[in-house]
Amino acid sequence: MTLENVLDTIAAVCMITGALLSLAAGVALLRFPDLMSRMHAATKPQVLGLLLMLTGCAIRIGALVDITTMVLIAIFQLATAPVAAHMVGRAVYRDGHTRKDLLIVDELAPDADKFTEVSPDQSRQTPGAPR
């Protein structure tokens, strides 16, 4: 078994693992009960799946110029994904789409009246209520 075969095997394992993480996120998007847990599942292909796939890509291509580009891709993804997730999570809580019965601890609840006009539970149960 030559060195190239070993490297190809490592790259293939990395890429198949990354694809499996994407599949896990797809299953979780369909199966998980509420938005917060779906957001938790959504980070798997965004971070670890992409990093594994780029690792496999770097092993396969192996040119320094392209590996630099891949490092840039990883940095940009790692820098932007949390910002988007933060904004979405903020909107989820403020619009009352969280399932309170699934939360173990809700540290925002004591201050909820500072940024929402109605309590999230009320707005979910009676969507036609005046706000």
Place this chain on the structure above:
Amino acid sequence: MMTYAAVAVTVLLTAAGAMALVRIVRGPTTLDRIVATDVLLAIIITGIAAEAAFSRDPTALPVLVVVSLLGITGSVGVARFITREKS
């Protein structure tokens, strides 16, 4: 052996993308659709990277830089737009 790996990765990513699309179509709220769209974008980036790896062709990598940098704008914009602010 790389052919088998390519087929496996393609099948897995296609299934994942299909499930994200189902969530985009069904998702009860707009925020469900945003989250599913983010996942679909990540799957697309992963797929392009896999294509570049299997063909040993780095042509598509600059596209990934742009997509990973601009992918944030859609979800942030929509999340800001639909949040009810206290008046």
